Amino acid sequence: MTTAQTVSATAGAPAGATDTATARLMDGTAVARRISEQTAVHAAKITERTGTAPCLATVLVGEDPASVTYVRMKQNRCAKAGITSRHVELPASTTTQELVAAITALSEDPEISGILLQHPVPHHIDERAAFEAIAPGKDVDGVTMHSFAAMGFGLPGFVSCTPGGIMRLLAAYDVDLTGKHAVVVGRSAILGKPAGMLLLEQNATVTYCHSRTRDLSSIVRQADVLVAAVGKAEFIRGEDIKPGAVVLDAGYNEGNVGDVHFESAAARASLITPVPGGVGPMTIAVLLEQTVLAAAAQAGLDLAEL
């Protein structure tokens, strides 16, 4: 990457402060666009060879406005890459059994390449059971036990999209993870936990922090690479960022606010993702890329040879 974009993060610094450090931005929008251009080329070739475009099924239960927006964004991004989408909308009153049946039908439908069940689902639904109804070969969102195990073992497979996007962003900015202390704040099944597994696979020393962690600040301060995935707006402040750290903000709180207080963190970090424009677009780029990979595998095509 040659992006020379920096952020001025000295505003608000105490008078007379000599610390004029500015972090370089990790431009998720730009990196995601590059990935999606390649995805579009692959989608077009699959369409040409098979006569059918790759198709992503999106499943949304209930009418949470943020989820509606995210699903729409994913569909728009699919359309731009030449991937069709089929949207399944179910009422908030849907039972686990009904949701499992709907997802099973998509798993068995030859027209569907990949399936995304938008998280979270209403509390009365067993989300794990619903995720497990996704056929492993269509788990382009990387949320099943099958995909989780592959990530844990370092085997090829579909990765969880946000952790996968984080890893792609680190690679795009040539961040070498070997021996680095990576601290993941958050331990959810499709974000924090797999993010730590992928970082471990790249030889980082990984620490997970969560709501029961004692003295969180002292651990965050040791992070060479920090992944914020807690879902609390501006929860991590610049004073806890180790100078020179690489900061990835996977938070998507109301009003497009991340889990990291950007201004203060950018004053100390060497590289940082903005919100918006950082991890979010990468998540979608990985989803589309994996949808095309799934479609190719289902058609018996080797993308490298197309």
Ligand SMILES: Nc1nc(=O)c2c([nH]1)NC[C@@H]1CN(c3ccc(C(=O)N[C@@H](CCC(=O)O)C(=O)O)cc3)C=[N+]21
């Ligand atoms: N099964 C499942 N898989 C997910 O990957 C998943 C999910 N459930 N549930 C919700 C979260 C959230 N999520 C985002 C994806 C992109 C942006 C994104 O691209 N945001 C833009 C800004 C969006 C805007 O402009 O409103 C950005 O950061 O630049 C944000 C959030 C995926 N999620």
